[in-house]
Amino acid sequence: MESKSEQNEEWSSGVWAHLAAVRRQSPLVQCITNFVSMDLVANTLLSAGASPAMVHSVVEVPDFTPHIHALCVNVGTLTPDWLPSMKAAAELASKLGKPWVLDPAAVSCSGFRLNACLELVGFEPTVIKGNGSEIIALSSASPGQTKGADSSHESTDAIEAAKSLSLSSGAVVAVSGAVDIVTDGKQVIGVHNGTKMMQKITATGCSLAGLIAAFLAIDPLKPLEATVSAMSIFGIAGELGEAMAKGPASLRMHLIDSLYGLDETTVLNRVNITRFG
Ligand SMILES: Nc1ncnc2c1ncn2[C@@H]1O[C@H](COP(=O)(O)OP(=O)(O)OP(=O)(O)O)[C@@H](O)[C@H]1O
Numbered sequence: 687m688e689s690k691s692e693q694n695e696e697w698s699s700g701v702w703a704h705l706a707a708v709r710r711q712s713p714l715v716q717c718i719t720n721f722v723s724m725d726l727v728a729n730t731l732l733s734a735g736a737s738p739a740m741v742h743s744v745v746e747v748p749d750f751t752p753h754i755h756a757l758c759v760n761v762g763t764l765t766p767d768w769l770p771s772m773k774a775a776a777e778l779a780s781k782l783g784k785p786w787v788l789d790p791a792a793v794s795c796s797g798f799r800l801n802a803c804l805e806l807v808g809f810e811p812t813v814i815k816g817n818g819s820e821i822i823a824l825s826s827a828s829p830g831q832t833k834g835a836d837s838s839h840e841s842t843d844a845i846e847a848a849k850s851l852s853l854s855s856g857a858v859v860a861v862s863g864a865v866d867i868v869t870d871g872k873q874v875i876g877v878h879n880g881t882k883m884m885q886k887i888t889a890t891g892c893s894l895a896g897l898i899a900a901f902l903a904i905d906p907l908k909p910l911e912a913t914v915s916a917m918s919i920f921g922i923a924g925e926l927g928e929a930m931a932k933g934p935a936s937l938r939m940h941l942i943d944s945l946y947g948l949d950e951t952t953v954l955n956r957v958n959i960t961r962f963g
C-alpha cells in the first residue's frame with residue numbers, strides 16, 4: 687500500500703505536466719458564461735496559457751464550435767434567450783467528441799434554471815463542476831434551499847450526491863470548496879489546495895470551471911486526472927496570491943499573477959491531493 691506522501695508525489699508530477707501542456711498547446715476554449723464572470727474566466731485562462739473565446743450567439747455556434755478544443759457552459763445569469771446557444775454548443779461539442787464542462791451556477795434559484803441544467807446534462811458534459819449546494823440540488827433534481835450563487839453546504843457534504851450524479855450522467859463531477867472533491871462515481875479524490883478568501887471573490891468557481899475545460903482539452907481521455915490538476919493549480923495560485931494580498935480585490939490580481947508565474951518546483955512542493963475512502 688502506498689503512503690499518503692507517495693500518492694501525493696505521483697499526483698504532483700501529473701499536475702505539473704498538465705499545466706506545462708496547457709502552456710505549450712494553448713487550447714482554444716469557448717466559454718458561454720455569465721455576465722459577472724466573463725472577465726475573470728477569460729483572464730484566468732490567459733494566465734494559464736490557454737486561449738479563451740467568449741462566443742455566445744447561437745448563430746455563431748455552427749461556424750465556431752467545430753474549431754474549439756473545449757467548451758465551458760455556465761448558467762449563472764441564465765435567461766430564456768441564452769439557453770438555445772448553450773444547448774446548441776453543448777450538443778455540437780458532444781457530437782464532435784470535444785470535452786465540455788457544465789457549471790450549474792446558482793441552479794437552485796428557479797425551476798427554469800434547474801430544468802435548463804437537467805436538459806444540458808442530457809448533452810453529456812465531460813465534467814460537471816459546482817459548489818456543494820449546486821451539486822446536491824442537481825443530483826436530486828430538486829432545488830432545496832437557495833443562497834443564490836453561494837453554497838450553504840461544505841463540499842464534503844456533497845460526496846454522495848456527486849457520486850450519484852456522476853453515475854447517472856456519465857460525467858466526472860467536481861465539487862469546489864475548502865476541499866475540492868472530484869469523482870467518477872467510483873474513485874473520490876480530494877484536492878486540499880486553495881484559500882478561504884477565494885470565496886470572497888465572485889466568479890472564482892466559474893473561472894475554475896473554465897480552467898478545467900482547458901485542462902480537459904490537453905488530456906481528454908483522462909477527465910478525472912485533468913480536473914484534479916486544474917483544481918490543484920488554481921488552489922496553489924490562490925495560496926501564493928494570498929501571501930501578497932490585502933483582501934479580496936488584491937487577491938484577485940495576485941491570483942492571476944501567481945497563476946501566470948507558477949514554476950515546477952512550486953507546483954511540486956504545494957500539490958496536496960488525497961484519496962477519500
Ligand atoms: N474554505 C476554502 N478553503 C480553501 N479554498 C476554498 C475555500 N472555499 C473555496 N475555495 C476555493 O475557491 C474556489 C472557488 O470555489 P467556490 O466553491 O467558492 O466556487 P463557487 O461557489 O462556484 O464560486 P462562484 O459561483 O462565485 O464562481 C475553488 O478553487 C475552491 O477550491
Ligand SMILES: Cc1ncsc1CCO
Nearest residue numbers: 720722762763791835889
Ligand atoms: C454573483 C453571481 N450571480 C449570478 S452568477 C454570479 C457569479 C458567481 O457564480
Ligand SMILES: [Mg+2]
Nearest residue numbers: 791817891892
Ligand atoms: Mg459556482
